[in-house]
Amino acid sequence: MNYSYTFNLKSPNDDKPSLIYLRASIKGEKKYLKYSTGEKIHPKYWSSENQFPIKIKGRSTEAIQINSVINQLSRYAESFQLICSRLEAENITLKADLIKEELDYQFKKIESSPHSFFSVFQLFIDEKTKLGKITSGTLQRYKNIKEILENFSNDKKYNLTFKSINDDFYVEFVNYSRKTLKHKDNTLGRNIGFIKTYMNWAGGRKYHNNYDFKRFEKTSSETDEIALSFEELETLWNFDFSENKRLEKVRDVFVLGCASGMRYSDYSRINKSNIRNGQIFINTQKQKSNLGIPLNKYSRQILEKYDYNLPIISPQKFRKYIKEVCKKVEFDEIIVKTSFRGNERIEEKIPKYKMISTHTARRTFITLSLEKGMRPDIIMSITGHKSYSSFKKYIKLSKRIREEEMTKAWD
Template identity: 35%
Template sequence: MSRKESQSKNLNNVKLSPITVRSYKQTVNRIKDFDSETNFGINFNTINLNFYYAFVQYLEKNNYSTNTIGKHIKNLKTILNAATEDGYNSNLKYKHRDFKTVSKESVSIYLTEAEIEAIYNLDLSKTKDWELARDIFLVGYYTGQRVSDYNHVKKEQVKRFQGTEVIEFNQRKTGKKLYVPLHPRLKKIFKERYQDNPPPELNAPDINEFIKEVGRKAKIDSEISLEKELNGNFEIVKVPKYSLIQSHTARRSFCTNAYLSKMPVIDIMAISGHSTEREFYKYIKVKPQERAIKISQSNFFTK
């Protein structure tokens, strides 16, 4: 697939975020790798069900997760749709019902308010890398942003409106401009450890590595069951909760805890940037029992 074909007028001249562009480039690179290894002869005319099954099998053989495979198929279909609309492609085999994205619900955790409290109260002064990762993670938790936005907050983003300090975000993924109240705990962290500045940026992989260690030290070790593929077989294994903490856990924890604290969903979405309530409810991690308790506290059930 030529560069011109793969980009197809930059997807109908729609301005794409850097994160989205990177995702498309990853997909194109995986297709190139597949073509190099198999000599499939990739062009618009050869993208059919035979290609689909061979490409998926190639990704599975190289240990890509189900959701990553689904992401690449979804990206490819988006590129092909744009190429078709722009007149570069006339082969519609990719629209076949079996040429489909695949997905599997992943185990995504959230941290309770008590677990956030434990992380916040840890003395990490002797392990500065862990301390920095913890502080950045808390910026994510108390702002509800994605790591691409909360990992490099600058002092000039802190604004004051009518006596209230807020942090201004221009979300990289969506382009939305959002204002989030500056939480007192963040203000204290900025003042006491970073000379009234937000914590400096840290590589995202390092955040993921160090925040697990922080979670372990905070004794966030309840067992979580998950399905894991071992030698082609799926087995249920139990892992300590801290081993599943990642940078995006901060945002999910904010959304879930804010919901459970009875903050109006429309206000949570104004902070997180979720576009629809359907998208928001799919994102948060609330057990049916927790939702029932929240509903029981509404005026309907307390009159």
Template identity: 35%
Template sequence: MSSTKLVIRSDRKAFGKTTIYVQYTHKSAKKKFSTGYSIAPNCWNGTAGKATGTSKEIVEFNARLQIIKGRIDKIVQDAILVGEEPSFALVEERLKGLSNSSSKLPELLKQEKSSNQDFLELFAENINVTSASKSHGTIKHYKSTLNHLKAYASKRSIKLTLSYLDTNFYHDFVQFLTKELEMTNGTVNNQLKRVKVVMSYALDKGLTDNIAFRKFKLLKHTEADVIYLTQSELQILFEADLSSEPRMAKVRDLFVLGCTTGLRHSDFSIIRPENIENDQLVLRTIKTGDWLRLDLNQYSRTILQRYPNGLPKLSQQKFNEYVKELGQHCGIDKSILVVHYQGTKRIMERVPKYSLLSSHTGRRTFVTQSLERGMPIEVLQKFTTHKDLKTLMRYAKVADEQKKLQMEKAWG
């Protein structure tokens, strides 16, 4: 196994300054490559492998060190990909070829700074290398952001390089998303978050020292109303006679299952008969990888009994399309006020409730109704696998009738 880290000489701590090295470990052996930079030992965090401090100068200094370290990482990774042994000799030879020096690397910084690495190519690379650790839905969102970046670059007739992503890009990209693509601020923020993730990826790999992306501020927005089904609405769906609408009946069953288990679409889509053990659903969640033992109830038990050979399959896109149709068919049409921002413009509109239904509505319904029905929050947290209560409570919304009931109970 090969690895790199930034270190200083432990036997030089009595000196005023000591050289910073990239220590390359391969097959338990170690070799140090000088970065050409030095530092006072008391200003060095050996555990983190960086200079201590948060000033602009220190941040930039650490970024330069990461660029140098990242060059060696890339040499090693490229060698492994083509089946070469990433030996000390190979790394040193490749470094000489890049810097035209012995084993010192300061010139590599200048070389990287002047490069015009394509940010779109790096974005696509990030999608590929993280595809195994991210859910299908998350990867789909990243691909969507990549398409928006491509559209922006095409519209502006520019090449998006790592150095191009500065505050001027930020303001113009936000303008493009809000004015030309007419995105709400919440959606724009999602694009900005993914851009920042990939720029952090580039910084960690030592491909850039551009840290302007850290100043990309999220826009003011109002979170979408936490839509959920009331107990009466859930009962209407559960009892609806859809015998003449087999497609809609399958969507209803999947939706009710989500509402009464709290499972995400990605999780109830993989349920097989063998996942049912002792009146529990036992599965590893797709998004977090957590093992979940979910006790069945009268609703989920009935739904699962209808499909002894496994639940029907439906993509999330189709599910979200059909569940709105289901809500309209069953009269889930209460008028809902929706408020959102587009740039500085505040937009208010009333829409029928069925138009806001999605697979995530099921999870919100489960959280809200579980609390309404008296389930202790610490037990609910076990079922939803949320790591903290703050995140869990974002899914909860107290119904008006429940508020009235609690007020009367408390005050009479």
């Protein structure tokens, strides 16, 4: 056993009730755990040999009070042992401060155990925030999945602990996501991925030794994301927005994305210091790589138009305004968007302008570059993709190119 404990009086020689402490020795810890039970007893009713109250028979006031103290100290002893046993079972090193926090949770009614599933989840989010290794968008998604899990726990009366993240949890969570939240396969798969990332992190820090989650399947299905054709890009670029400068700025920034292949978080913050020798050099937020992206006629004209200080537009407003821009340009072709929720096939008819987002620019760059004959490895060096598997999901060759290739091969 890696611990021992006893109870001590604060003032054993006083002639008045004395506060009782739980005193524990933890193997490997230099300091003792000294924890106030909040209980008091007169030293004359205390056994110095047993370090415990002397039980008095009868129904006198003294007997009732002493028996109440005995019951409470027994609770402390039982809780202390259970806490130590649980932490050891989960391969967590026993520490005085850690045990004190757990006792506080049980006896002083703090909001949640400091090492409960959700408390540790918040530590995970806090660490990611301090280290700054992930984008603000990813950080927000971790906050969202924590909230989803809290709602799941409350709605389904499912007590979420590190041990309860098992196959039963997976079945219940998938069902809840599809039936209650109406999440489609890709959203559900992304959330499962976030849960697995968190559980890996917590396991690496010895908060648990449960690795059932590694069997969890990340659901996914092909998406009908779109890209602009070259004709559409030209139409957008040449459209006269002189009467609406707000939309003109949004159009210009979006076309810069189409001409450079960068993410919005990157191309929206370009300034003159990023331009050297006819190329854009910028440390991408997601991969921290310093890309050198050659300028072309679109990107050069746009940067010169704003003297290399692009309009600042928040991501939320940009996502809204770019749809307004494309509606104005009459990109209203009806697109049948197919998605899946388990074995349920969902088809939606949506005007094209409603499907255009900040990321459409990056997909457009990749698609048009391939259509124009650029080698995939060159495009990947510009976009910063490290593997072809992550690159290929952006490829959306236009109907015209596919028809031309079919004719070339078969006719």
